Amino acid sequence: MYKILIVEDDLEMQKLLVDYLRQSGMEVMATDSPNTALEWIKSKGGFHLAVLDIMLPEMDGLELCQKMRKISDIPIIMSSARADISSKILGFERGADDYLAKSYEPIELVARINALLKRCSQNKxxxxxxxxxxxxxxxxxxxxxxxxxxxxxxxxxxxxxxxxxxxxxxxxxxxxxxxxxxxxxxxxxxxxxxxxxxxxxxxxxxxxxxxxxxxxxxxxxx
The missing domain is CATH 1.10.10.10 (Winged helix-like DNA-binding domain superfamily/Winged helix DNA-binding domain)
Known part of the structure; x- marks a missing residue:
């Protein structure tokens, strides 16, 4: 079972994603706090992948991605309403593995997660x-x-x-x-x-x- 970390401050969107991923057989932990997410990675571990929104309190998703990369090599999907090419490039430069523009259907996120983890598992x-x-x-x-x-x-x-x-x-x-x-x-x-x-x-x-x-x-x- 995949263990997924979601960092999303839109609580309605967060609940939708958590419910859908759990229905798809995944274990999910979600928070709207980047600092909490970092603490979970350090203390709990075991995450297979993280989904980060860009617009977050405390720090934006780009900074969070950069900090996560210093302590973990799990795959990261950036999620943002900003679909311009410069935002995507910044995401990849900070260490993201994939970029998903809002608004998207949860089924697309599940497909991206499965595809990314399949690729990563081939290089373990x-x-x-x-x-x-x-x-x-x-x-x-x-x-x-x-x-x-x-x-x-x-x-x-x-x-x-x-x-x-x-x-x-x-x-x-x-x-x-x-x-x-x-x-x-x-x-x-x-x-x-x-x-x-x-x-x-x-x-x-x-x-x-x-x-x-x-x-x-x-x-x-x-």
Whole structure:
């Protein structure tokens, strides 16, 4: 069952979409608050896709999309009454995967969700040199051998490799990794990274996979 996040401040539209998606067999969580949506992604996780309206309180959907991209790689559909090409381009530049102009029928949204998730599911195996990650099955192979990772180690590795070359601070990793308790010490990130390197056969001094960035944190090697 797909778990969908909807961020829509038109409450009548929001209820219509929630009811229709649930009738289509999807689990749905909806809010009119961008900040609540960000908290849900950080704390609850497990979303397969998000539908974001552009005109929102607190921050617009474009800014929300950009912030979501820093902590999650789930597919994002932008929804807006503004159907001009510049709005669409801005949406894609901020990290959206699809753009749906209002007003649309809920059946079209369901079709877009199914099509987008089908495309994404075909690309859930990530390879980098001798390292391969099966995202759906949460399995990792190095040089053909299976490597057993803890949930936190897997989430850290998956996040870093999905955003290869982008440095993440300990604070950012702590917020993004749902398997780490919020009250944990920031140093627990160092412990998870150290254990992850050992399991991957990586060397902190001459890293193949995870590189320490002095004064910032960590990134996956370019």
């Amino acid at each position: 195996s990530i390879k980098y040199g001798d390292l391969e990650i099966d995202v759906d099955r949460r399995k990792v192979n190095v040089e053909g051998y299976n490597v057993e990772l803890t949930p936190a180690e897997f989430e850290i590795l998956n996040l870093l490799i999905a955003h290869r070359g982008k440095p993440y601070s300990r604070e950012s990793l702590m917020q993004a990794i749902s398997s780490i308790a919020p009250d944990s010490s920031l140093r627990s990130i160092d412990t998870h990274i150290r254990n992850l390197r050992v399991k991957l056969g990586d060397d902190a001094k001459t890293p193949k996979y995870i590189q320490s960035i002095w004064g910032i944190g960590y990134k996956f090697c370019d």
